[in-house]
Amino acid sequence: MFESIVSGLGGLTSGVAHLASAQGIPNxxxxxxxxxxxxxxxxKGVEPLLxxxxxxxxxxxxxxxxxxxxxxxxxxxxxxxxxxxELFPLLIFVGIGAMTDFGPLLENPRIxxxxxxxxxxxxxxxxxxxxxxxxxxxxxxxxxxxxxxxPTAIYVASQYAPQLLGPISVxxxxxxxxxxxxxxxxxxxxxxxxxxxxxxxxxxRSVSRETRLLFPIVVTVIGGLIAPKGLPLLGTxxxxxxxxxxxxxxxxxxxxxxxxxxxxTLFLGLAIGATMEGNAFLKxxxxxxxxxxxxxxxxxxxxxxVFGKIVCALTGGKVNPLIGAxxxxxxxxxxxxxQTQGLRYNKKNHLLMHAAGANTGGQIGSVVAAAVMLSVLKxxxxx
Amino acid sequence: xDKWTFGLTLMIVGIGGxxxxxxxxxxxxxxxxxxxxxxxxxxxxGKSA
Numbered sequence: 001m002f003e004s005i006v007s008g009l010g011g012l013t014s015g016v017a018h019l020a021s022a023q024g025i026p027n028x029x030x031x032x033x034x035x036x037x038x039x040x041x042x043x044k045g046v047e048p049l050l051x052x053x054x055x056x057x058x059x060x061x062x063x064x065x066x067x068x069x070x071x072x073x074x075x076x077x078x079x080x081x082x083x084x085x086e087l088f089p090l091l092i093f094v095g096i097g098a099m100t101d102f103g104p105l106l107e108n109p110r111i112x113x114x115x116x117x118x119x120x121x122x123x124x125x126x127x128x129x130x131x132x133x134x135x136x137x138x139x140x141x142x143x144x145x146x147x148x149x150x151p152t153a154i155y156v157a158s159q160y161a162p163q164l165l166g167p168i169s170v171x172x173x174x175x176x177x178x179x180x181x182x183x184x185x186x187x188x189x190x191x192x193x194x195x196x197x198x199x200x201x202x203x204x205r206s207v208s209r210e211t212r213l214l215f216p217i218v219v220t221v222i223g224g225l226i227a228p229k230g231l232p233l234l235g236t237x238x239x240x241x242x243x244x245x246x247x248x249x250x251x252x253x254x255x256x257x258x259x260x261x262x263x264x265t266l267f268l269g270l271a272i273g274a275t276m277e278g279n280a281f282l283k284x285x286x287x288x289x290x291x292x293x294x295x296x297x298x299x300x301x302x303x304x305x306v307f308g309k310i311v312c313a314l315t316g317g318k319v320n321p322l323i324g325a326x327x328x329x330x331x332x333x334x335x336x337x338x339q340t341q342g343l344r345y346n347k348k349n350h351l352l353m354h355a356a357g358a359n360t361g362g363q364i365g366s367v368v369a370a371a372v373m374l375s376v377l378k379x380x381x382x383x
Numbered sequence: 384x385d386k387w388t389f390g391l392t393l394m395i396v397g398i399g400g401x402x403x404x405x406x407x408x409x410x411x412x413x414x415x416x417x418x419x420x421x422x423x424x425x426x427x428x429g430k431s432a
Contacts, residue, residue: 106412106416109408109409109410109412109413109416110409111409112405112406112408112409112412113402113405113406113409115405116398116401116402116404116405116406119398119401120398122397123393123394123397123398124394126390126393126394126397127390127391127394130386130387130389130390136386136389139390140393205421206416206420206421207416207421208416208419208420208421208422210415210418210419211412211415211416211419214415214419215412215415218408218411218412218415219408222404222407222408222411223404223408226400226403226404226407227400227404361405364405364408365401365405368401368404368405369397369401372396372397372400372401372404373393373397375400376392376393376396376397376400377393380384380389380392380393382389
């Protein structure tokens with residue numbers, strides 16, 4: 001009888017005993033990281049929709065002996081249901097498409113090229129990741145942090161570097177939230193006072209309903225033909241946008257941008273947090289991934305602003321190069337940063353609509369860049 | 384294929400492919416705007432259409 005009481009009590013204390021042992025140190029560190037993520041999400045408002053579930057998932061998976069990520073565990077079930085097969089990021093893309101107004105971009109379609117310039121950091125970071133010794137597919141997954149697009153980073157990482165999914169996802173969302181801090185110094189350093197105060201002509205309304213309606217179909221077909229490996233990414237974002245523009249499936253549009261996106265965001269965050277188990281996360285590669293993610297987003301901004309300067313020179317000073325910084329996918333944050341910086345140097349200079357065009361171009365650009373990358377990898381026989 | 388050949392190939396084709404795809408899309412939007420110009424009744428700004 002006494003022995004069974006002791007054994008029973010052993011079951012109640014085994015979790016504490018594990019944490020207090022040397023084996024528990026990684027879990028303790030990860031519990032502190034989970035606390036930091038929750039603090040950032042709740043107190044500082046840093047991407048709370050993602051960081052709160054990620055932080056809580058991280059907390060759950062690092063409480064010892066809980067078996068939540070074992071076969072048939074609750075978090076493993078979520079992971080297998082929507083992350084391992086890329087379903088969750090794609091469902092979020094439907095919501096993003098439903099929320100996005102491509103109007104400013106369609107008014108001036110050439111601004112799409114800013115969305116391409118804003119992806120150059122992806123490819124430069126790829127070279128850096130290779131130089132640091134990452135294998136090819138891991139380097140690709142890390143470089144895609146530079147898309148400034150959480151779902152795309154998760155989509156690529158879950159397929160080709162699932163062992164890095166946790167750090168890549170956290171880095172992607174953290175740096176997206178830090179865009180207002182990362183971009184302004186780069187924008188200032190690369191432009192002259194004269195360039196920063198350039199006023200751009202107001203956008204005139206010129207896009208018909210038919211054009212808005214056909215745009216998502218055209219992007220899907222052309223993008224799908226050029227880069228078929230990325231069709232799930234392009235197809236889902238454009239499905240959401242087509243539903244929005246059609247105006248005939250308002251219930252589906254609302255569900256995509258609200259209920260579905262909210263539920264999937266919760267599940268996705270928890271499942272990503274569940275990949276942050278101490279022994280898997282606490283490695284030098286995690287630090288390298290965070291450093292490369294920062295470099296990727298900085299290089300995107302550099303490339304965007306330099307492209308803006310080139311366009312400014314080619315158009316005889318009609319384009320403010322600051323809008324190049326909005327060619328990344330962090331929407332609408334990057335556009336707001338450009339607007340704020342434009343007003344800082346000229347109180348009457350409103351760049352928001354131009355920046356919003358470049359920013360939505362960045363959303364398409366990030367998906368196209370990932371799609372092109374995957375299709376080239378397929379062409380090379382690596383996937 | 385060594386990793387530098389891999390990286391350079393992906394970088395050149397990737398950047399080129401991204402620019403090319405988006406440039407083609409911008410041209411197609413121009414064509415769409417020509418074929419479907421804004422009619423006078425659509426001039427009032429709305430939510431999205």
